[in-house]
Each structure stands twice: as C-alpha cells, then as structure tokens.
Amino acid sequence: MNNTMIKQYIQQALFSIREHKLQSAITIVGTALSICLIMVLFLMQYLKVAPLSPENKRDRILIVSTVRIDEESESGSGSMTGPINHNLAKRYVSEMKTPEVVSIVSPYHATRYISNPISKKGVDLNTKQVDANFFRLIDYTFVNGTPFTQEQEDADAKVVLLSEKAAQSLFGSVDVVDQFIEIDFVPFRVTGVYKDVSALSSWAYADVLMPYVHQIDYTQLIAGYGVYTLLLAKSKADFPKIKEEFQERMAKAKADYPNTQITFANQPDPIEVSLERYSYTTDPDMMQIRLKQLLLVLILLLVPAINLSAISQSRLRNRLAEIGVRRAFGGRRVDIIVQFLIESLVLTLVGGVIGLGFSWLAIASWSDILLNADTEALRISLQVIFSTTVISIAFFFCLLMNLLSSGIPAWRAGKANIVNALNKQ
Amino acid sequence: MISLIRKQIWNERKSNVNLFIELLLFSVLTWYIVDFIYIHMLAHFSPKGFDTTNCYTVGVDVLPEESEDYSPDASKTMNNDLFKIVDRLKQIPEVDAVCLSYRSAHPYGNSWRQDDFECVTDTMIHCGKYDIQTVSSDFFNVFRYRGSNGETPDMMAKQFESMSIGDIFTTDNIRKSNHADISATDYIGKTFRFWMPDSIENTNPLHTLINCVTAPKSGDFDLHPLRKIVFFKIDLTALASTEADKTRYIDVDLRLKENVSSDFIAQFIKTELPKYKEGNLLISNLTSFNQLRDQMNLATMIKFRNYLIGMSFLLVNLFLGLLGIFWFRTRQRRSEIALHKALGASKQKVFMNLIAEGVILLTLATIPAIIIDYFIVVYELTTAYQEAYFTSFRFVSTVVITYLLMLVMIVIGIGIPAWRAMQIEPAEALHEE
Numbered sequence: 001m002n003n004t005m006i007k008q009y010i011q012q013a014l015f016s017i018r019e020h021k022l023q024s025a026i027t028i029v030g031t032a033l034s035i036c037l038i039m040v041l042f043l044m045q046y047l048k049v050a051p052l053s054p055e056n057k058r059d060r061i062l063i064v065s066t067v068r069i070d071e072e073s074e075s076g077s078g079s080m081t082g083p084i085n086h087n088l089a090k091r092y093v094s095e096m097k098t099p100e101v102v103s104i105v106s107p108y109h110a111t112r113y114i115s116n117p118i119s120k121k122g123v124d125l126n127t128k129q130v131d132a133n134f135f136r137l138i139d140y141t142f143v144n145g146t147p148f149t150q151e152q153e154d155a156d157a158k159v160v161l162l163s164e165k166a167a168q169s170l171f172g173s174v175d176v177v178d179q180f181i182e183i184d185f186v187p188f189r190v191t192g193v194y195k196d197v198s199a200l201s202s203w204a205y206a207d208v209l210m211p212y213v214h215q216i217d218y219t220q221l222i223a224g225y226g227v228y229t230l231l232l233a234k235s236k237a238d239f240p241k242i243k244e245e246f247q248e249r250m251a252k253a254k255a256d257y258p259n260t261q262i263t264f265a266n267q268p269d270p271i272e273v274s275l276e277r278y279s280y281t282t283d284p285d286m287m288q289i290r291l292k293q294l295l296l297v298l299i300l301l302l303v304p305a306i307n308l309s310a311i312s313q314s315r316l317r318n319r320l321a322e323i324g325v326r327r328a329f330g331g332r333r334v335d336i337i338v339q340f341l342i343e344s345l346v347l348t349l350v351g352g353v354i355g356l357g358f359s360w361l362a363i364a365s366w367s368d369i370l371l372n373a374d375t376e377a378l379r380i381s382l383q384v385i386f387s388t389t390v391i392s393i394a395f396f397f398c399l400l401m402n403l404l405s406s407g408i409p410a411w412r413a414g415k416a417n418i419v420n421a422l423n424k425q
Numbered sequence: 426m427i428s429l430i431r432k433q434i435w436n437e438r439k440s441n442v443n444l445f446i447e448l449l450l451f452s453v454l455t456w457y458i459v460d461f462i463y464i465h466m467l468a469h470f471s472p473k474g475f476d477t478t479n480c481y482t483v484g485v486d487v488l489p490e491e492s493e494d495y496s497p498d499a500s501k502t503m504n505n506d507l508f509k510i511v512d513r514l515k516q517i518p519e520v521d522a523v524c525l526s527y528r529s530a531h532p533y534g535n536s537w538r539q540d541d542f543e544c545v546t547d548t549m550i551h552c553g554k555y556d557i558q559t560v561s562s563d564f565f566n567v568f569r570y571r572g573s574n575g576e577t578p579d580m581m582a583k584q585f586e587s588m589s590i591g592d593i594f595t596t597d598n599i600r601k602s603n604h605a606d607i608s609a610t611d612y613i614g615k616t617f618r619f620w621m622p623d624s625i626e627n628t629n630p631l632h633t634l635i636n637c638v639t640a641p642k643s644g645d646f647d648l649h650p651l652r653k654i655v656f657f658k659i660d661l662t663a664l665a666s667t668e669a670d671k672t673r674y675i676d677v678d679l680r681l682k683e684n685v686s687s688d689f690i691a692q693f694i695k696t697e698l699p700k701y702k703e704g705n706l707l708i709s710n711l712t713s714f715n716q717l718r719d720q721m722n723l724a725t726m727i728k729f730r731n732y733l734i735g736m737s738f739l740l741v742n743l744f745l746g747l748l749g750i751f752w753f754r755t756r757q758r759r760s761e762i763a764l765h766k767a768l769g770a771s772k773q774k775v776f777m778n779l780i781a782e783g784v785i786l787l788t789l790a791t792i793p794a795i796i797i798d799y800f801i802v803v804y805e806l807t808t809a810y811q812e813a814y815f816t817s818f819r820f821v822s823t824v825v826i827t828y829l830l831m832l833v834m835i836v837i838g839i840g841i842p843a844w845r846a847m848q849i850e851p852a853e854a855l856h857e858e
Contacts, residue, residue, distance in 0.1 A: 026745045026746075026749045030745050033738060037734070184489060185488065186489060300738070303454075303742050306447050306450070307447070307749065308749075310440065310443055310447075311749040311753070314749070314753040
C-alpha cells in the first residue's frame with residue numbers, strides 16, 4: 001500500500017461524507033460523545049495521579065494516611081482513628097532509612113483568618129502545616145526568599161511562606177520577605193513567596209505554608225495532631241523495601257509501648273491506592289476498582305460501536321457494486337478491508353478531535369465538580385492537558401472505536417462474493 | 426395492519442435482530458440508572474422532619490493565649506460568656522430563636538454519638554441504637570421539629586423546657602429487639618435507660634419519656650430508615666456554675682424570622698459581628714445551613730450527575746442509532762412505501778407503520794430486559810432504599826419509566842425518517858424504479 005492509495009482512500013472518504021451527510025453526522029456525533037466521556041474520565045484520573053509540576057515526584061511517593069491506635073494504660077483505655085498522629089510519625093516514621101525523604105504534613109487545608117497587622121487588612125486563606133523536608137518533595141518555584149529551614153522548624157519559629165496570591169491580597173506586592181502577618185491574632189514572619197499552585201496538586205496547594213508545631217509528649221503514644229506522612233522513594237523499585245521498613249518501625253513503636261495496638265493494613269500506599277483508601281483495616285481492592293473502570297470504558301466504547309456498526313453496515317451495502325467491480329479486477333480482500341477501515345477512520349478522527357476538544361472544555365469549565373477542587377484555584381495549565389500523552393491516548397481510543405464499529409462490516413464487505421456483489425445482493 | 430407490520434419486521438429480520446439486542450442492552454443499562462435516580466428522588470421528596478431554611482450556625486471562637494486581647498481571668502467564665510452571647514443574639518429583632526446543643530446534634534452535622542437504649546417497664550424492650558442529642562428547648566423552634574401527635578415546634582419547646590433534667594423526648598420510631606416497629610407514643614410516661622449486657626447489673630439512671638418527636642431523616646438523600654434519636658435537656662445551671670470550658674463542645678444555632686431580607690446576614694456579618702465579644706469568646710462567622718446541607722449532599726450530587734450523564738449518553742446513542750438505521754431503511758424501501766401509498770395508504774398510515782415497528786421491537790426487547798432487571802435486583806446489585814432492594818412499586822415504576830424514556834427516543838429517532846417517508850410522492854418514486 002502506498003501514499004497515493006491512502007490519499008485516494010481519504011478522498012473517497014471525504015466524498016462519502018458529503019454523499020451521506022446524515023450518516024456521517026451520526027457517526028461523528030456518536031464518536032465525539034464517546035471519546036469526550038472517555039477522555040474526561042482519563043483526564044480526571046491523570047490530573048490526580050500523573051507526576052505534574054510542582055508535584056513532579058508523585059510516582060515515587062508513598063503515603064500513610066489513616067491508622068488506628070488502641071492504647072491501654074493505667075488511666076484507662078483510649079483509641080484514635082484517622083490520620084497517623086504526629087508523635088508516632090515524628091519519632092518512628094521520620095527516622096526511616098530507605099526513603100530519600102520523609103515529610104510530615106497536615107492532612108487537610110484549614111481556612112484561617114490572616115491579616116496584615118499594619119494595614120489591618122484581613123482575608124480568609126487556605127493554610128497548611130508542613131515540615132522543612134516537604135520542600136525536597138514538592139518543587140515550589142520561589143519568587144522571593146527561601147523555604148524555612150529544619151532549624152527554624154525544630155525551634156517552632158513563627159515563620160510562614162505565602163503564595164503570590166496571598167502576598168498580593170495582604171500586601172499588594174510579592175516583595176514581602178521579613179514582613180509580618182497575623183494568623184488568628186498571632187504574628188508570623190514571612191520568609192518566602194512562591195508561585196501559585198493549582199488546587200489539583202492537592203499536597204502542594206495552599207495559600208499559606210507554616211511549619212508544623214512540635215508537640216511531643218513521650219508518655220503516651222496517642223498524642224499530637226493527625227498528620228499525613230509522605231515517603232519519597234529513591235526509585236519505584238524501593239517500594240517493597242520501604243513497606244517492610246515501615247512495618248519494622250511500627251513493630252518498634254509497639255514494643256516501646258507494650259499495651260498498644262497499631263492497625264494500618266498494607267500502608268504506605270502509592271498515590272493511586274491512596275486516593276481510594278477509606279479504611280485502616282482493609283486495603284482498597286484495586287483489582288475491582290480497575291475492573292469497574294474498564295467496564296465503564298468498555299460500555300462507553302461498545303454502546304456507540306454497536307450503533308455505528310449498523311450504520312457502516314448500511315453504508316457498505318450501498319457500495320456492494322463498487323466492491324464487486326474492484327474484486328473482479330483483482331482487488332484483494334485485505335485491500336478492501338483496509339480501504340473501508342481507513343475511510344471510516346477519517347470519520348472517527350473527526351469525531352475524536354471534536355470529542356477531545358469537548359473533554360478539555362468540560363474539564364476546564366466544570367473542574368470544580370469533576371475534580372473536587374475549587375475552580376478559582378484550579379488553573380489547569382494548557383501544557384498539561386495538551387500534552388502528547390493525552391493526545392495519544394485519545395488517538396488510541398479512536399483507533400479502538402473505529403475497529404469496533406467498522407471492523408465487522410469491513411470484514412464482511414471484504415469477503416463478499418464477487419457475483420453477488422455485482423448483482424447487489 | 427398488524428400482519429403488515431409483522432411482515433415488515435420479518436423482512437428486515439437480520440437488521441432487526443441487531444436492533445433487538447441493542448434495545449435489550451440499552452433497556453437494562455437505562456433501567457439501572459433510572460432505578461438509582463428514582464430512589465434518590467423518592468428520598469429527596471419524602472418529608473425531612475426538620476426545616477433549616479433561614480437557619481445559621483454561629484461560629485464561636487476562643488482567643489488564643491498569645492493574643493493581646495486574651496484575658497486570663499475570663500478563662501474561668503467561658504460558659505457564662507457563651508450564654509451572654511446567646512442572650513445578645515436573642516435580643517436582635519430579626520432573630521426568631523437561638524438554641525444550644527452539644528456537638529453533633531444539629532442537622533447536616535458530620536458526627537454523631539450513639540448508644541443502646543432499653544425500655545424497662547413491663548416487658549423489657551431492647552430498643553437498639555439511638556443517636557443521643559443534648560439540646561436546649563429552643564432547638565425544636567430553630568429546626569422546627571414537630572411532635573408525633575401534631576404538636577407545633579413551639580409546643581414541643583415549651584414542654585421540653587418544663588421537664589426536669591434527665592427526662593427525655595424520643596423520636597416516634599421505637600424498634601423492638603425483634604425488629605418490629607412499635608408505636609412509641611404508647612410508651613410515654615414509661616422509663617428507659619442505657620443498655621448494658623445481661624451479665625452486668627444495669628446501674629444506669631432511669632429516664633422518663635415525656636413526649637415523642639416526628640422522626641427525621643439524617644440528610645436530603647438519606648436512603649436509610651428514619652433516624653432514632655433520644656433528646657436530653659442541656660443542663661444550663663450546671664454549665665453556669667462550672668469553671669471548666671465546655672464551649673468548644675457546644676454548637677450555637679439560630680433561626681431568622683420569615684420575612685427577613687437576605688441582605689440582612691451579609692450586612693450583619695460586616696458591621697455587627699465584630700461587636701460580639703464576651704471575655705475570651707468572639708463570633709467569627711455565621712454559616713448558613715444551606716451551606717452545610719450542600720457540603721453533605723456533595724458526594725451524592727456528584728454521583729447523581731454522573732448517572733444523569735450516563736443516562737443521557739445512552740438515550741442520545743439510542744436516538745442516533747435509530748435515526749441512522751431507519752433513515753437508511755426508509756431510503757431502501759422508497760419504492761415499497763410509494764407502492765403502498767399508490768394503493769391507497771394514507772400519509773399517517775405510512776408514518777404509523779414505521780413507528781409501530783420500533784414500538785413492537787422495544788416491547789419485545791423489554792420482556793427479557795425485565796427478567797434481567799429482576800435478577801439484578803435479586804442479587805442486590807442495585808442500591809437499597811429503606812433497607813429493601815425489591816418493592817413491587819419501585820420495580821414496576823422503574824421499568825415503566827425506562828420503557829417510556831426509550832419510547833420517546835424511538836418516536837423521535839424513527840419519527841424523523843418516517844416523516845420523510847410520508848412525503849414520498851408515489852408517482853416520482855415509482856418512476857425512478
């Protein structure tokens with residue numbers, strides 16, 4: 001097969017589109033609808049899981065999100081369920097050797113009232129408590145100043161970092177290093193200003209970053225706030241080793257506090273597992289989740305494919321005579337099949353491009369509900385959604401869709417009996 | 426006419442088998458979604474048992490010790506300072522009622538406290554898990570809880586006010602340990618206590634049931650049976666006399682009067698709120714219950730939206746498919762239809778013949794679809810409503826709704842090509858032939 005042939009097929013396809021306007025329109029709309037929904041599903045997962053700036057190391061991060069600690073002491077028994085507490089994280093997890101970095105951060109954003117003590121101007125901003133190691137995990141771009149240091153963190157220094165947006169709204173400028181702000185009426189010194197982060201980077205996103213307050217009480221294991229522990233592996237291959245070391249550390253904690261029970265299932269989790277984790281006793285059934293997603297994509301592909309194959313079938317029936325002539329003059333079956341597949345691919349691709357366009361539009365305009373993030377802070381960068389990965393995935397689904405909807409009719413056309421075809425039967 | 430349609434269907438049997446399978450598949454998928462939407466709508470439109478329009482929760486904050494305004498002396502009078510704030514809120518002419526409750530009592534909350542309860546008089550009845558809510562009497566006024574004998578919220582509040590600490594109100598859906606619901610109102614005046622395993626002597630204090638409240642749902646889309654709640658009276662005298670700070674466990678909620686304009690709250694937050702400071706307590710914000718409700722409904726709304734998109738996807742595809750297939754068919758059968766018309770068939774008859782073909786196919790496909798639907802229900806793959814997967818009313822309604830939705834698509838999808846077929850001029854079409 002050479003280029004002129006392909007060119008000819010495409011020309012024929014375009015002619016066929018003009019000839020059968022309604023059928024073509026149906027094929028295009030059907031394909032566009034299906035590709036749009038598939039791509040929205042893909043983008044929803046992709047934006048949450050893929051390593052994207054400033055969370056460039058997502059694929060190497062393991063997370064401890066939820067645990068249960070049962071403790072029996074002379075003063076009675078107690079239990080704690082939820083994010084791992086700061087005491088346990090700081091004293092046992094942060095000493096782990098296998099990960100490159102261990103970072104302890106507050107699990108949720110907290111909206112707090114932040115004010116400029118001089119101008120008395122105040123706003124509600126999204127704050128997050130992090131440790132100094134956090135900046136080795138997330139690649140913030142600093143416009144001014146630097147992140148706070150380990151020493152400052154250890155000394156419980158009252159320092160903060162502001163996003164550009166926060167600095168602008170409080171001071172009207174980003175040049176605010178060493179200025180003071182008040183958080184819930186307590187003064188803090190600004191040490192740096194970083195570029196705004198999209199809310200899609202759920203770890204990195206915050207208007208104000210402040211150091212974790214150390215509250216170490218060694219008498220009880222259950223002490224301190226709940227935190228998320230992020231472990232950065234040197235490479236993905238280290239994941240099993242890190243899990244093993246984590247279990248050892250938890251066993252050590254249990255040995256130090258004999259009447260204690262720590263339940264954490266198979267944590268730490270890679271990000272895609274962590275997003276599905278709701279329980280500290282059982283791991284999310286990833287197999288089932290993937291199967292469900294696969295089933296959904298299959299329905300989204302098959303439903304229009306069944307439809308469209310009926311339409312391609314009728315289109316081919318109209319052209320039986322043409323097929324008969326070509327076969328009589330020595331055209332091979334495979335040529336006919338390839339010709340029809342390429343012809344219908346033109347239609348599928350037109351639909352695919354429209355579908356992909358609409359999926360971008362949907363993600364951009366309904367991101368708040370589709371991605372559970374507030375739109376204002378979303379700022380999905382065009383680089384991310386116009387990436388070659390996204391486009392190739394869409395192209396792959398178009399090919400699949402084309403094969404599903406036109407494969408059987410094309411194959412049938414290819415094997416049509418010459419005499420019958422010429423007789424239009 | 427019937428025999429004609431039968432012939433039509435038979436002649437196109439190859440393409441009709443495809444269409445039949447397609448209709449069957451679409452019918453089952455659409456039904457599944459219809460069922461999900463149906464029970465959620467049912468839940469949404471059933472009475473909630475409370476009313477939060479015009480209600481706001483008051484954000485009370487404690488000054489941190491680092492603050493300049495912090496007063497160490499006032500740290501011992503926190504509870505009384507809270508009461509002062511509540512009294513001041515009650516003075517506002519636009520405010521209808523203000524109530525206090527221990528955390529997790531107010532509607533659309535995200536935490537709750539539960540315990541087992543039993544009735545101790547005559548035959549011992551174990552009532553099972555109850556939500557425990559400790560509230561002030563105005564709680565019934567703010568959230569408009571009604572009595573199960575039709576008492577107004579105000580009557581409930583007055584009765585609650587006059588009863589002694591330790592007496593209780595419950596919701597009217599007491600359930601025996603053998604899971605039969607009994608009428609709680611018959612137990613008014615009898616005593617209850619928290620349950621303990623039989624092996625231990627139950628030393629829990631006794632509580633007299635004073636009146637019953639209409640049982641509420643726990644949220645707008647609550648698919649579970651109604652909530653079982655026992656209401657205790659908040660002991661304000663005890664709180665006033667203790668130095669221990671309980672304010673962080675107490676919610677303050679208020680209701681505005683009916684005719685208050687919506688700008689009032691925004692204006693109030695801006696100008697009046699900063700003035701509400703007593704000791705180390707201050708009001709930081711007023712949050713509308715609509716906001717709490719939306720937060721609680723968010724997950725369901727997202728699911729709801731996904732299912733709606735799924736249903737639209739299916740129906741649009743069905744429409745496109747039928748449009749395509751019948752467009753082609755009417756073109757193929759041009760001469761046949763022309764001949765038909767030449768032999769005296771009216772325009773309407775040509776139209777109806779085509780539509781009837783689709784409707785018959787749909788009806789045929791619906792029969793096996795119902796069987797599949799039924800097995801999906803039997804294997805509990807759908808969502809339970811009021812602890813049941815199957816009720817005949819729900820099943821019949823969802824099947825009928827599905828059939829009607831698909832019928833609409835058939836009428837539009839086939840209607841367009843059929844309308845075109847109607848316009849065929851017999852003379853022209855036959856001449857072409």
